[in-house]
Amino acid sequence: MTSLPENSPSLLSEDHRDTAVQRLQEAYAEGHLSHEELDERLHQALTARTDSELASALASLPALPALPAENAGTTSTIAAAGGRIKRGGMWRVPRILKVESAYGRVHLDLSRAVIEHPVVDIELQLGTGRAKITVPRDAVVEYADLYTGWKDTRYKPPRRSGPGGPPTIRISGSMGYGRLKIRHARR
Template identity: 35%
Template sequence: MPARRKPPAILASDAERDHALVVLREAAAEGRLTLEEFASRSGLALEARTRNDLVGVTADLPAPAAQVTTPPHELYAVFTSVRRAGRWRVGQVIAAYAIMGSVHLDLRQAVIESPVLVIHAYALLGNVRILVPEGVSVEMEGFGGEARLSETAMIRPGAPVVRIAAYSFFGTVQVRDRPGVFTQLWKRISG
């Protein structure tokens, strides 16, 4: 009887290496790994050629908690204005509808709980204004939207990504990373 050949090892993908790094980051944040262990295992994960190599790096760690998807936070401004500002929790998705009205979203002090925040902004004869914190990455698509972001602001490492899908019909969708000149002047005058 001929000897059985071992099946070849399956090569690890970039996505599998990234997943191992997520598991390691969470374990370090929870205190399961020291900084040295995290650095050592991260290096092994990045150098892993096969899936078996990756299993050895994370075998004694729990899998990351499943992400709980929250329903979108919806804001409607129909013949009125709606404003969200100050300290508030933001999930993964915001939907803002301005129909002959205005929606103002100020995210500068908001607690953004997801690494990627998706905002669907709809303006029908209305305005949606979004003020993002300096240093976040903003990606915008759709039509009728305009983004004015500071070119001197550096994107902070680990900062969330804000993806905006803007749809405007005889209205405006504006994204800025700092208040307008008149707002800044008014705050200085009024103290």
């Protein structure tokens, strides 16, 4: 069995690979890549073994659009009188997110979202219906300021957190009838 040299680059995580593949597909859909370039770069991304090899597959792509400075710390609200509120995939998470619903289900998936702030506040104002929030695998979750009128929040913290500076997700607000389930992404 061969061992890696001590100064070898770290192996690529599947999260990084998945994010890169999605970014390439978005660049193709936006017209930044031809079909041939997409095929070539997808092959590079799928066969990359290190972060530096993956970076070459993403080279020369336009950066994700930045939030304007005046909107970087503002509050965004998602509201519905009834029905389902759902956010998932690659979406930009604001610093403060308010979610309001009289009745219906709420599902926020932050596992592949772009989180640019070290702390994200999610304020829930829900009447009836359950809510599910999926956070990145290494995120720190705080929900002490959440009032639940009927059922307790279900949350099982991870055994250990990953490398780097994990974002802190603070959940507050109130829920009438329903349950909040918080889970960490598996990868």
